[in-house]
Amino acid sequence: MNERMIDRLLEMAKRAGFEQAEAYYTRGESFQASVQEGAVEDYRVESQQGLSLRGLYGGKMGYASTEAVDEDGLEELVRAAKENAALIQNEDETPLHDGSDTIEQKPYEDKISALSAKEKIDLAIAMEKYAKEADERVLRVHGCMIGTETSYRRIRNTLGLDRESSGSLGFAGVSPIIRNGDNMLSGRHFLAFDDFAKLDVKDVAEQAVSDGISYIGASSMPSGAVPVVIRNDTMAVFLGVFAGIFSAASADRGLSLLKGKEGTAVAAPCVTLLDDPFCKDAYSGAAFDGEGVAARCKAVIEDGVFRTLLYDLKYAHKAGVASTGNASRPSYASTVGIAPSNFYIRPGENSREELFRMAGNGVMITDVMGTHAGANPVSGDFSLASKGFLIQNGKVVRPVEQITVAGNFYKLLEGVRAVGSDLYFGLPGACSFGAPSVLVDGLSIAGK
Amino acid sequence: MLNNTLAAEVLGKALSTGGDFAEIFAEDTTSQGIVVLSSQVENASTGRQRGVGIRIYKGLNSVYAYTNDLGREGLLRCAADAAAAIGEKGESRDIRLTRSIAPNIHPVRLLPGDVDGKRKAAALLQMDKAARDYSPEVVQVSSSFSGKWQRVQIINSEGLNVQDERVYVRVRVQAIAASGAENQTGSRSPGALQGYEFVEGLDLDALGRGAAQSAVTMLHAENCPAGQMPVVIDDGFGGVIFHEACGHSLEATSVAKGNSVFCGKLGKPIAAPCVSAVDDGTMPGEWGSLNIDDEGNPTQRKQLIKDGVLTSYMIDRLNGRRMGMPSTGSGRRQDYSYAPTSRMNNTFICEGSDDEEEMIRTMGDGLYACRMGGGSVNPVTGEFNFGVDEAYLVRDGRIDRPVRGASLIGKGHEILWNIDRVGRRMTMAQGMCGSMSGSVPTNVGQPRIRVSQITVGGR
Incomplete structure (x- = not known):
């Protein structure tokens, strides 16, 4: 693929009668190696690129994408986008961006690609060894991996917009299998980094082992409504599952109860929710969004008060406001959606121990499973298989498994009694979600 | 799809460093999606995926590489990248491929790509209407069609060279019932390894009504006890x-x-x-x-x-x-x-x-x-x-x-x-x-x- 193909596509679109057209191109290269018993067990090298076209034809936005980036592929792309435009009935205007705003482009420095495949494999082998040495109950290690990826994207349209960006990221993860009598337990820990200097494989291995070991001897607990400390990593998962309610598209379609709630209290006063593409602790932000609009930091909830939905150009135009720079297009094949960048709850003052003391008798939730089924992003209801630790008299006393935690996300935001100081970001994807541990009232636990 | 000569060359390259088995998976897939929201077509998109994955085994170790650079050089580079990970040297192998087409036991009458988009949109609008007619508490309905035509070719160093086609269609309808303070959802989503004739055989009214009925029932339900x-x-x-x-x-x-x-x-x-x-x-x-x-x-x-x-x-x-x-x-x-x-x-x-x-x-x-x-x-x-x-x-x-x-x-x-x-x-x-x-x-x-x-x- 060369740059000329993007120009060629826009030319072909104009000739085919498109009033406006936009090309979006992404390319990614990735590497991943898993080791077992000191040798490479699984090894992947990947390269993928693709190009999409969206354009106004008869006032309607047609869309198509392809991985066949050649003359025939492009002709097919233009024809398909035109056919799709003819099907659209929705009359909302979908403006393209002219690129007249200014972006804060950080200078890009790749601190990921310098290591050779062998150096990365050696790190994975060392990580496995540390995990096995960390505790005698470690039976073996499965899924001990190191990965790296680099990405490039370019957006160009007939209004004069032409922007490009590059990124790179590394991942390390390990999941030890731990023997507990006749049963097996699995622990895990993952780390994302933008510089190999930030990777300490011994620390990743030891955290994974202590994660698994901490649940030895776990059992269920009595059902009931008790104070719940949601640990930072799990609270970040909740935020990710329900992030859609903050989208202006969801609100416009009647799928979010936040519609029209700007300026009113929707959470406890200790809750401030930020979307910051430039957050230094997370890796998902970029200088411009999926429509080329400059990205910026904004408070979505400030001291419990709802400030703004997240907008792309189409829904901003419909609501008569400016785009918040939240058009999302993780790959060339994605249609434009709305998503946060680095989305997190601002940390408070309380240590985790203080949250336990304030909870008195309750439970700390450290994992939720099956969020794609047990959580409904439209109603906000959730009922999720969980595990964690029993809290008695303000202290953690034993691990807990085979329980569910149930509630409603809108009510959860209102029920936050205290916010911890331990901000943590989950693994980055198209978005990053982060949170400190929080103490919440009003959730139900099902157990024995 | 790949010809025998090129495929054998790529497999030979893959095995050049001591691997004992190599496989090429080539795919060319066209997919289409149509979304109806608020009783009108909101979105229509088409996508084409075309790429090749190369896998090599050496004993129990495996390497996987993929690319969508499908020229001879791109494929050989992909095979060489994978081969470099499996070892350093090996012997050249003579690979003889026998071409075949998998016997088809899933006949397709109407390729989804050959059916006019307006006909698909009409089916989605029919489910939308049935859901809304069920109750005034149904405030939003979203319905969608997805169709996929996947052509694959699998070639391996044991001589296999087989092609297959898979055609999928699926429709989905989701109804949202609201009381002002609460939203509840209900959905139906039948699909098949068949052509568009599967959609034409569906009772679209029943699907829309069913989704609405689930959403409205849940709107008036109490919380489940634990x-x-x-x-x-x-x-x-x-x-x-x-x-x-x-x-x-x-x-x-x-x-x-x-x-x-x-x-x-x-x-x-x-x-x-x-x-x-x-x-x-x-x-x-x-x-x-x-x-x-x-x-x-x-x-x-x-x-x-x-x-x-x-x-x-x-x-x-x-x-x-x-x-x-x-x-x-x-x-x-x-x-x-x-x-x-x-x-x-x-x-x-x-x-x-x-x-x-x-x-x-x-x-x-x-x-x-x-x-x-x-x-x-x-x-x-x-x-x-x-x-x-x-x-x-x-x-x-x-x-x-x-x-x-x-x-x-x-x-x-x-x-x-x-x-x-x-x-x-x-x-x-x-x-x-x-x-x-x-x-x-x-x-x-x-x-x-x-x-x-x-x-x-x-x-």
């Missing part, structure tokens, strides 16, 4: 309990490395004697079926459990090597960007002999789970969970009132022993199953069953 209780799970998508509680743990992906609770249990009882279960990739036109798997092997019907005794795992080529057992035609992948591993096709609990009404009448107090959501499992510990979209409390053997927000959790190897009734009529439903090799279409199924005791998550 605790342990007997549960009757309906046929169709209820089969997700077997898929999560047992199916994933019978995949060689988990078994081969000793990471499943069912390792070493072949020939031993693992479930109540009333439980028999099958995974079948050969059922004509079914959502989870295939002519051949993504490693080129014909799919099979496998009896997983017979009268409570474990009789088969689901095995792919690489894990078969690890286990010393042949592939069961279970190697699947989402697309060329994933290496294949063992996955389910159409997996179901077989028909039993119990009366569907009796099992509710004699259950005392408990839960009737009539529509299930999806779920997940940790195969190492067997801990599973799944959501219940529509449920009713049972009081003294009678269905009492709707409840919402229920989920069911447990450990697979324990719950299989607690099944005490299996009904007479098995049906299946469609899902997308996510695992290491991506998201693949699978059917789940069962007759109505009863579990004597299970933890119900509620409020």
Whole structure:
């Protein structure tokens, strides 16, 4: 693929009668190696690129994408986008961006690609060894991996917009299998980094082992409504599952109860929710969004008060406001959606121990499973298989498994009694979600 | 698709550093999606994926590389990258390929791409209208069509060179019922390994009405109580309990490395004697079926459990090597960007002999789970969970009132022993199953069953 193909596509679109057209191109290269018993067990090298076209034809936005980036592929792309435009009935205007705003482009420095495949494999082998040495109950290690990826994207349209960006990221993860009598337990820990200097494989291995070991001897607990400390990593998962309610598209379609709630209290006063593409602790932000609009930091909830939905150009135009720079297009094949960048709850003052003391008798939730089924992003209801630790008299006393935690996300935001100081970001994807541990009232636990 | 000369050259390059098996998976897929929202076409998109994945084994080690640079140089570079990871030197091999086309047992009459978009949009608008007509409490409806035409070619160093085509269609309707302070949803989403004729055979009004009925029922439901209780799970998508509680743990992906609770249990009882279960990739036109798997092997019907005794795992080529057992035609992948591993096709609990009404009448107090959501499992510990979209409390053997927000959790190897009734009529439903090799279409199924005791998550 060369740059000329993007120009060629826009030319072909104009000739085919498109009033406006936009090309979006992404390319990614990735590497991943898993080791077992000191040798490479699984090894992947990947390269993928693709190009999409969206354009106004008869006032309607047609869309198509392809991985066949050649003359025939492009002709097919233009024809398909035109056919799709003819099907659209929705009359909302979908403006393209002219690129007249200014972006804060950080200078890009790749601190990921310098290591050779062998150096990365050696790190994975060392990580496995540390995990096995960390505790005698470690039976073996499965899924001990190191990965790296680099990405490039370019957006160009007939209004004069032409922007490009590059990124790179590394991942390390390990999941030890731990023997507990006749049963097996699995622990895990993952780390994302933008510089190999930030990777300490011994620390990743030891955290994974202590994660698994901490649940030895776990059992269920009595059902009931008790104070719940949601640990930072799990609270970040909740935020990710329900992030859609903050989208202006969801609100416009009647799928979010936040519609029209700007300026009113929707959470406890200790809750401030930020979307910051430039957050230094997370890796998902970029200088411009999926429509080329400059990205910026904004408070979505400030001291419990709802400030703004997240907008792309189409829904901003419909609501008569400016785009918040939240058009999302993780790959060339994605249609434009709305998503946060680095989305997190601002940390408070309380240590985790203080949250336990304030909870008195309750439970700390450290994992939720099956969020794609047990959580409904439209109603906000959730009922999720969980595990964690029993809290008695303000202290953690034993691990807990085979329980569910149930509630409603809108009510959860209102029920936050205290916010911890331990901000943590989950693994980055198209978005990053982060949170400190929080103490919440009003959730139900099902157990024995 | 690749010609024999180029394919043999690429395989030769792949094996040039000591690998003992190499495979090329080439794919060219066209997909189309149409979304109707607020009773008008909101979105229409088309996508084409075209790429090649190359896999090499050396003993039990495997390397996977993929690219969508399909020129001769791009393919040879991809093969060389993969080969460099497997070793340093090896002998050149003479590879002879025999071309074949997989016999097609899933005939297609109407390719989805050949059907006018307006006809598809009309079908979606019909479901939209039926849902809205059901109740004024239905405030929003979204419906969608997705069609996919996947052409694959699998070539390996044992001489296989086989081609197959898979045509999928699916429609989905989701209704949202609202009271002002609350939203609840209901949905229906049938699909098949068939052409557009499948959509033309659907009762679209019933689908729209059904989605609306679920949403409105749940809007007026109380919260489900929490605790342990007997549960009757309906046929169709209820089969997700077997898929999560047992199916994933019978995949060689988990078994081969000793990471499943069912390792070493072949020939031993693992479930109540009333439980028999099958995974079948050969059922004509079914959502989870295939002519051949993504490693080129014909799919099979496998009896997983017979009268409570474990009789088969689901095995792919690489894990078969690890286990010393042949592939069961279970190697699947989402697309060329994933290496294949063992996955389910159409997996179901077989028909039993119990009366569907009796099992509710004699259950005392408990839960009737009539529509299930999806779920997940940790195969190492067997801990599973799944959501219940529509449920009713049972009081003294009678269905009492709707409840919402229920989920069911447990450990697979324990719950299989607690099944005490299996009904007479098995049906299946469609899902997308996510695992290491991506998201693949699978059917789940069962007759109505009863579990004597299970933890119900509620409020």
